[in-house]
Structures are given as structure tokens and as C-alpha cells.
Amino acid sequence: MKKYQYSHSGNVWSELVVKDERVSQNKKNSVKVRRSQNSQGIWITVAGKTYVFRESAGRKLLSQEENHLFSPMPAKVIEILVSQGDKVDKNQSLIRLEAMKMEYVIKAPEKGIVKSIAVAEGEQVGAHLPLLDIE
Amino acid sequence: MTGITKVCIANRGEIAARIMYSCRSLNISTLWPYCYEDEKSLAAQLADEKVTIEKPQDYLDITKIVSLAQENNCDAIHPGYGYLSENADFAKAVIEAGLIFIGPSPEAITVMGDKLKARKCMGEAGVGIVPGGTVASEVGFPLIIKAAAGGGGKGMRIVKETSDLDEALASCRSESLKAFASDDIYMERYLPEARHIEVQILADSHGQITSYGCRDCSLQRRHQKILEECPPFGYDEEFLKCIEAAALQVAKAVNYVGAGTVEFLVTSDKEFFFLEMNTRLQVEHPVTEMVYAVDLVEEQIKIAEGLKLSTQTNTANGHAFEARIYAEDSSNEFFPCIGKIHMLELPSGPGIRVDTGVIEGSTIGLDFDPMMLKIIAHGPHRESARQRLKMALEDFVLHGVGHNGGFLLDILDHDDCVEAKIHTSWLDRHSFEQSVPKDSHVLALLESEDIKIKGNEVEASYQDSAYLQGKAFYLS
Numbered sequence: 001m002k003k004y005q006y007s008h009s010g011n012v013w014s015e016l017v018v019k020d021e022r023v024s025q026n027k028k029n030s031v032k033v034r035r036s037q038n039s040q041g042i043w044i045t046v047a048g049k050t051y052v053f054r055e056s057a058g059r060k061l062l063s064q065e066e067n068h069l070f071s072p073m074p075a076k077v078i079e080i081l082v083s084q085g086d087k088v089d090k091n092q093s094l095i096r097l098e099a100m101k102m103e104y105v106i107k108a109p110e111k112g113i114v115k116s117i118a119v120a121e122g123e124q125v126g127a128h129l130p131l132l133d134i135e
Numbered sequence: 136m137t138g139i140t141k142v143c144i145a146n147r148g149e150i151a152a153r154i155m156y157s158c159r160s161l162n163i164s165t166l167w168p169y170c171y172e173d174e175k176s177l178a179a180q181l182a183d184e185k186v187t188i189e190k191p192q193d194y195l196d197i198t199k200i201v202s203l204a205q206e207n208n209c210d211a212i213h214p215g216y217g218y219l220s221e222n223a224d225f226a227k228a229v230i231e232a233g234l235i236f237i238g239p240s241p242e243a244i245t246v247m248g249d250k251l252k253a254r255k256c257m258g259e260a261g262v263g264i265v266p267g268g269t270v271a272s273e274v275g276f277p278l279i280i281k282a283a284a285g286g287g288g289k290g291m292r293i294v295k296e297t298s299d300l301d302e303a304l305a306s307c308r309s310e311s312l313k314a315f316a317s318d319d320i321y322m323e324r325y326l327p328e329a330r331h332i333e334v335q336i337l338a339d340s341h342g343q344i345t346s347y348g349c350r351d352c353s354l355q356r357r358h359q360k361i362l363e364e365c366p367p368f369g370y371d372e373e374f375l376k377c378i379e380a381a382a383l384q385v386a387k388a389v390n391y392v393g394a395g396t397v398e399f400l401v402t403s404d405k406e407f408f409f410l411e412m413n414t415r416l417q418v419e420h421p422v423t424e425m426v427y428a429v430d431l432v433e434e435q436i437k438i439a440e441g442l443k444l445s446t447q448t449n450t451a452n453g454h455a456f457e458a459r460i461y462a463e464d465s466s467n468e469f470f471p472c473i474g475k476i477h478m479l480e481l482p483s484g485p486g487i488r489v490d491t492g493v494i495e496g497s498t499i500g501l502d503f504d505p506m507m508l509k510i511i512a513h514g515p516h517r518e519s520a521r522q523r524l525k526m527a528l529e530d531f532v533l534h535g536v537g538h539n540g541g542f543l544l545d546i547l548d549h550d551d552c553v554e555a556k557i558h559t560s561w562l563d564r565h566s567f568e569q570s571v572p573k574d575s576h577v578l579a580l581l582e583s584e585d586i587k588i589k590g591n592e593v594e595a596s597y598q599d600s601a602y603l604q605g606k607a608f609y610l611s
Contacts (some may be wrong), residue, residue: 036534043478043534049541050534072470078309084254093302099471099501102289102357103310106547 068130069106071087071125075099080121086114095119095131106131137165139211139440143204144182145225146215147194149508150416150494151178154213157432168203170194171505172329175496191502194218197225209440213432217504220415221248221286233304237439239393239414246389248411251321260388262381262389265400265408267323270302274322280304282311283319286413287365288358290314293325293586328558329400331355332367332375332407334382335423336395337434339444347427347449349540351418353557354546356469362538362546363457368517368555370405379444384410392436394420394448400559417460418509423489425455425513438527454517454557456524458543460533462505464569465542471505472537474498479534486520488512489527499536507538517555521547540569 032046035112057078075097095106109116113135119131142158143166144151151167155178158165178184186203192200195218204212212229214220214237219457221240232237238244247253254264268274271294282290282302290302291309308318330353338344338588351367352360366375382397389412396417400408420431427449437445462472479495491508493499499507510527514520528544545567551557 015154027256032532033429034478034480034532034534038475040474040535045532045534048529049530050538050546052537072464072467074473089351096306097314103470104304104470105306110454 035078069094069109069130069134071097071106071129071131072104073099074124074126077119077123077125077131078103078119080117081117082114082117082132084114084117088112088114097125108134110134137210137235137440139208141166141207141211142237142436143209143234144199144210144215145194145200145204146177146218147178148503148506149490150215150492152176152181152492154215154432156183157436160430161433161436163436164270166204166207166209167195168200171502172571175494175498177491178493180494184548189396197228199298204229204234205232207383209234211237211436213237213435214415216284216413216415216418217286217297219365221413222537223248223357234268237356237393237435239391239395240586241393243389243597244414247395247414248329249283250281250285250317250411250464251319253411254321254409256388257385260384262385262388262409263407263417265323265326265410267321267582269321271297271322274324277327278322279325280307280320281319282307282315282316283321284315285311286411288355290320291358313552326400326402326408327560330367330558331360331410332378332401333396333417335400335420335431336382336386336391336397336415337431337444338386338391338393338395338437338454339438340392340441343444344444345384345389345449346383347423347429347431348451349375349378349420351555352419353559354552354561356562358418358559361418361459361461362543362552363422364517364520365426365455368454373465374405381407381426385553392432393438401455403558405468413601418506419457421509422455422487423488425488425511426451426453426468431594438576443542453513453515453522455511455513456520457509457511457529458524459506459539460508460510461533461545462499462507462536463538463539464537465539471501474536477535478532480530480532481508482510482525482530484523484530486523487511487527488513496545499517507533507536521553549551560576 030069036043041052049081075096078098079096081087090108090111092108093105094108115135116135117132119125139215141164155165164183167178168186168188168593169179170188170193172191174181186207188199212234219225221244223244226238226241228243248257256575258264258317269408271278277293279297280292280294294300294303307320312318314362330351332351333350335347348365348379349361349367352367352494354362378399385397386395394416396413399407416431424431452597463469464472475498476495477598481489483490488511489508492530493507510531512524512527514522525544525547528540531540546552
């Protein structure tokens with residue numbers, strides 16, 4: 001049994017377990033398969049669908065359970081719409097980001113209280129870094 | 136008539152390369168002002184001469200681009216699409232510098248570039264326009280806010296009720312200000328189930344004007360097109376001829392010269408409204424080129440030289456699709472992806488054309504538009520074109536940057552795509568489950584100890600494999 005973390009282009013990595021079971025599959029037309037590796041992990045394309053995998057490093061995974069909200073990409077923080085201690089509703093707009101000349105609004109996934117804010121207006125943030133914490 | 140000998144290409148990416156190919160076939164040399172970030176790109180390999188500009192923003196620097204073209208003895212400038220292509224000041228500066236602008240007159244750009252003016256002008260010319268204005272209560276909900284100077288979906292916001300209006304207005308204004316240096320906005324009634332049908336126009340300086348059929352560009356995310364086809368499917372020929380006639384009326388109303396596209400929204404009751412006219416080459420022009428066997432860039436150059444249109448009898452042949460490959464995560468609200476392409480294999484085969492800007496080693500950063508390349512498929516009829524595009528996407532490999540190749544495959548397989556039932560808000564209502572990579576090949580490649588891999592090649596017909604548990608995504 002092997003553990004992997006899977007992701008798309010290095011976004012939030014989740015854990016995935018590959019079991020040592022075997023299943024048989026019907027033979028089908030041959031398809032194009034390519035495998036490569038870079039610092040992000042193993043890239044696998046099968047018939048035009050691409051997956052990225054990396055082996056679990058044993059460190060704690062960043063997940064929604066911890067209620068962190070992450071930057072989906074490298075971006076500039078244009079506006080922070082909430083303050084620490086604010087009560088927020090589900091889908092409430094929290095932070096406005098800008099990248100590639102487009103705006104993205106980070107919204108609250110659930111109802112909660114803003115525990116901490118990790119960024120400031122005008123700041124450049126890298127991809128997949130925590131923006132704020134909701135409790 | 137002025138023969139063009141050297142063209143300065145004021146653009147980057149796949150369209151810069153695309154223009155260079157047409158110039159080469161006409162024995163015209165090319166000059167490309169480019170920045171360091173674009174060193175590893177197809178255009179950098181194709182350009183006859185290159186000069187450097189300092190930073191990514193310089194692609195928008197009118198003075199710099201024009202003086203570089205002059206200093207290097209160019210006699211014309213091609214603006215491509217995006218960037219300065221619909222900037223009347225740029226067209227003016229090019230002409231004032233004694234160079235040929237490969238595009239329409241600054242006057243036509245001005246009228247069509249201000250979406251409000253264009254609406255007014257077309258209303259007066261008797262072309263149906265989507266009900267709209269600048270007062271929300273008069274327009275009615277749902278409505279769509281647009282940047283008056285806009286294009287490419289930038290700034291657009293759909294508002295369903297009054298309470299969401301203020302936030303949407305502010306965000307549209309701020310995005311518009313950044314993209315177009317103007318925060319003028321207007322509102323239109325939002326037509327949710329409409330299809331986006333557009334007409335390719337060519338007009339020369341001798342008063343000849345012709346249309347090259349219609350394209351259907353209804354599949355959009357964030358008001359940007361992802362999949363286009365020519366001709367639109369499911370309409371009778373007579374109806375499409377009506378749209379073409381309206382488009383010609385629009386172009387004539389502004390004495391248009393050059394290549395342009397007139398866009399319409401077509402409701403489910405087959406009512407059609409003028410949306411806007413793009414006074415430039417469109418991203419999706421290859422589907423028209425495949426069906427009509429025309430090189431639109433070549434035609435643009437000839438028109439700019441003062442030549443007459445080579446033909447006015449345009450015969451359609453078959454059907455074509457174009458899939459745009461964006462560096463983005465389709466499973467995560469289409470957020471842009473960045474990275475360095477370390478593996479790239481472009482598809483080929485009957486009826487397949489690839490217009491790429493990237494090569495192996497290209498870096499995708501945040502400074503530029505996330506569209507990397509386009510895969511175009513032509514076939515004798517719609518279903519053959521669809522199958523060919525599917526095959527091409529299945530053979531397409533790009534590693535190092537997340538992209539929407541897999542997502543496009545899912546769309547092409549969807550019943551609504553097969554039956555041509557896609558409208559502009561279709562993607563908002565259809566989510567695609569992230570597929571679990573349960574395919575035996577993926578697992579075999581992951582757990583590769585009992586599989587023989589020679590370099591990057593793998594024997595691809597396995598009988599059995601491991602079983603993968605858990606939820607996974609695909610790079611879509």
C-alpha cells in the first residue's frame with residue numbers, strides 16, 4: 001500500500017491511498033500515455049487527461065477542516081472586506097484578489113468568525129498560501 | 136497600391152506566430168518587439184528579426200512599438216487581437232508615422248470600441264440591439280454589466296437582483312479601469328439561454344464587402360470563449376443568411392474596411408440581437424479558415440495594401456471546431472495555472488491544425504493571458520469534426536502547467552455538445568465531477584514497478600492493474 005498526495009498544478013494537496021488490489025479491465029483501443037516528472041510531482045497523461053501525483057511526505061495536509069482559506073494562485077490582494085472577529089455568512093465575500101488582469105473574490109465556505117487574517121491590502125501572495133482563518 | 140515588405144508584429148503568443156506564418160507565405164519579412172519573458176516561444180523562433188522591449192507592459196506602449204517599427208524599416212504593423220488591436224490612438228499613431236495599420240480605420244475602431252456608441256449607431260441603422268442602458272431599474276433584472284471600452288469578458292458581471300448591484304458595479308468599474316483605462320460601464324438585459332453567433336466580415340478599400348459565414352461560440356466560462364465551431368449547428372441556412380445580412384448592414388454602417396467580426400445573441404425563439412463588432416482578427420478565426428479555405432491574415436494584408444478582395448464567392452466546405460487550451464484549473468473555478476512546460480506533444484492527423492504560441496521550455500507566468508494554444512479540427516460534417524477534435528485532444532500532452540485539455544474532452548462527450556444545445560450560460564449550470572483516475576493506465580504508471588517504461592513510452596494496453604481508492608481530480 002502506498003500513499004500519495006494528489007493535486008492539480010500544486011493547489012491544495014489531498015491524500016490518496018493506493019491499495020494493492022487488482023482488478024481486471026477489458027482490453028480497449030490503445031491510448032496515448034505519457035509520464036514525466038518535475039518538482040511538483042509525477043505528471044501522467046492518459047488519453048488526453050492529465051493527473052499530477054506526489055508521494056505523501058508524511059507532513060500534515062492542509063485541508064478545509066482547518067478552516068484556512070488559501071490563495072488559489074499567485075495574486076495581489078486588492079481589498080480585505082472583513083476584520084478579525086467579524087461574523088461572516090456562508091458565501092460572504094472576504095478578500096478580493098487580482099491576477100492576470102482578472103479579479104477573484106474569496107468567499108466564506110461556511111458561516112463563522114474571522115479568527116485571523118494573514119495578508120494585508122496591496123500585498124503580493126504566492127499560490128496556495130493561507131489568506132485567513134475562519135472558525 | 137502599396138506593397139508591404141516588412142511587418143512589425145505588435146503582439147505575442149500564438150497570434151504573433153500565426154501572423155508570421157502568413158507573412159512568410161507572402162514573402163514579407165517580420166519584426167517582433169518582444170520581452171525577455173517570451174524568449175522561449177514559437178514566435179521567437181519564427182520572427183525574421185527581433186528587438187527587445189523591457190517589460191511585459193511594453194506590448195501596450197504605443198510610442199515604443201511605433202518607433203521600433205520605424206527604426207527597423209517596417210512599412211506596416213499588425214496588431215493581432217487583444218493588446219493594441221482595438222486602440223484607435225494606436226491606429227492613428229501608426230498612420231501618422233507613415234506606416235500602414237493592418238486593420239480598420241481609427242474612426243471605425245472608435246465607434247465600435249465604445250460599446251455604448253456602437254449600440255446607438257446600430258440602433259439608428261435599424262439593427263436589433265439587446266435592450267439596455269445605464270439605469271438598472273429601466274433595464275430590468277437579470278442584467279449584465281459591461282465595460283463600455285471592453286472586450287474579452289473583462290469587467291462583465293451578471294446581476295440577478297438589486298441587492299447585488301452595487302458590489303457588481305464597483306467590481307466591474309475597477310476591473311475595467313485596469314484593463315481599458317476607463318471605468319465607463321453600461322447595462323444590458325441578460326439573455327440567459329441565448330447562443331452566441333458571430334459573422335466573419337472582410338471588406339476592401341474599393342467598397343467590396345463579403346461575409347464568411349457564421350461561427351457559434353456559445354461555450355464560455357467567465358464570458359470568455361472556450362470552444363467554437365463553424366458553421367453553427369441546428370439552424371436552417373436561410374436563418375443564418377439573415378444574420379449574415381444583418382452583419383453586413385452593421386459593417387456598412389461604419390464604412391468598414393478590413394477583417395472584422397459582428398457578434399449577435401440568438402435567443403431560443405430565434406430572435407437575434409446585435410451584441411458588438413470586433414474590429415480585428417478573432418481568436419477563433421481558424422474555424423472559418425478551415426471551412427472556407429481562406430487565409431484571413433493574408434486577406435488582411437492584401438486589403439491593407441489596397442488590393443481588392445480575391446473572391447466574393449465564398450463556398451463553405453464541411454465543419455470545424457476549435458478548442459482553446461488555457462493554463463487554468465477547470466476543477467477549481469478556472470483559476471489560472473502557472474509553471475514551466477517540460478513536456479509538450481502536439482496532435483496531428485487528418486483535418487487537424489494546431490496554432491500554438493508555446494514550445495517545450497516555455498514558462499507561463501501571471502503577466503500574460505492564460506491561453507497557450509488552440510487545437511482546430513476540420514471534417515466533412517459536424518460529427519467527423521467532433522471525433523477528430525476528440526482524437527486530437529486525446530493525443531495532446533502538456534506537462535508542467537495545469538490546463539483544460541481533459542475538461543474539453545468531457546465537454547465534447549456531453550450530450551448537449553453532441554446535439555448542439557449549448558448556450559452562453561450552459562457552463563454555469565453544468566458542473567463536471569472531477570473524475571477519479573481509476574483508469575488502469577494511470578495506476579500502472581503510478582505504481583510502475585511491474586510495468587516496463589522505456590523513456591517516456593509505455594505499452595498502453597494492460598489487462599489489469601491496481602485499484603485506486605479515494606477521490607481524485609483530473610487536470611482539466
